[in-house]
Amino acid sequence: RKEVEQDPGPFNVPEGATVAFNCTYSNSASQSFFWYRQDCRKEPKLLMSVYSSGNEDGRFTAQLNRASQYISLLIRDSKLSDSATYLCVVNRASSASKIIFGSGTRLSIRP
Amino acid sequence: NAGVTQTPKFRVLKTGQSMTLLCAQDMNHEYMYWYRQDPGMGLRLIHYSVGEGTTAKGEVPDGYNVSRLKKQNFLLGLESAAPSQTSVYFCASSSTGQPAYGYTFGSGTRLTVV
Numbered sequence: 001r002k003e004v005e006q007d008p009g010p011f012n013v014p015e016g017a018t019v020a021f022n023c024t025y026s027n028s029a030s031q032s033f034f035w036y037r038q039d040c041r042k043e044p045k046l047l048m049s050v051y052s053s054g055n056e057d058g059r060f061t062a063q064l065n066r067a068s069q070y071i072s073l074l075i076r077d078s079k080l081s082d083s084a085t086y087l088c089v090v091n092r093a094s095s096a097s098k099i100i101f102g103s104g105t106r107l108s109i110r111p
Numbered sequence: 112n113a114g115v116t117q118t119p120k121f122r123v124l125k126t127g128q129s130m131t132l133l134c135a136q137d138m139n140h141e142y143m144y145w146y147r148q149d150p151g152m153g154l155r156l157i158h159y160s161v162g163e164g165t166t167a168k169g170e171v172p173d174g175y176n177v178s179r180l181k182k183q184n185f186l187l188g189l190e191s192a193a194p195s196q197t198s199v200y201f202c203a204s205s206s207t208g209q210p211a212y213g214y215t216f217g218s219g220t221r222l223t224v225v
Binding site for chain 2: 041044
């Protein structure tokens with residue numbers, strides 16, 4: 001079993017829709033959590049951190065459920081430009097080698 | 112604002128050949144990393160460095176060597192390339208070693224070993 005698991009998708013939704021996807025992690029000692037975005041054939045870029053109380057950044061909402069060991073990303077009013085792969089990132093400990101990237105969820109927004 | 116620059120962007124190697132991938136950053140970051148990304152596998156850490164002159168093994172270090180002789184450069188070497196090393200390689204850097212402030216990634220090197 002992978003330490004960080006994501007539904008690979010693709011999620012194919014119409015513009016303006018709300019879409020959500022989850023990421024589960026297996027190590028209960030994981031300390032911090034992030035969502036990265038990766039456009040096709042490009043490098044990953046930090047989208048947002050995920051805080052215990054949940055946090056928003058414009059149309060994006062991230063939530064953490066430590067009891068069930070998953071994080072989620074909600075995108076409201078989706079735009080064509082949101083089409084990308086979203087990577088879940090989990091930091092197991094205070095060490096550079098303990099940062100685990102999920103394999104990503106592919107999102108495609110159609111007009 | 113160059114950020115992280117990787118060279119080359121593309122390369123085709125024959126089995127057994129060697130090559131060096133160069134990563135250069137101009138942000139004075141202490142931490143640098145080499146990842147490989149394969150379909151369905153996510154990014155996997157090959158080696159990393161927490162400062163000039165230091166290197167450490169990541170999750171998949173076999174078949175690779177690294178050096179960090181200067182703070183701004185992190186080199187990844189393949190001594191004898193194998194088809195299993197066909198992948199997209201990303202270099203990244205960060206100031207604190209924590210992704211909270213964002214890793215800055217290079218644009219990647221697409222390597223094919225035939």
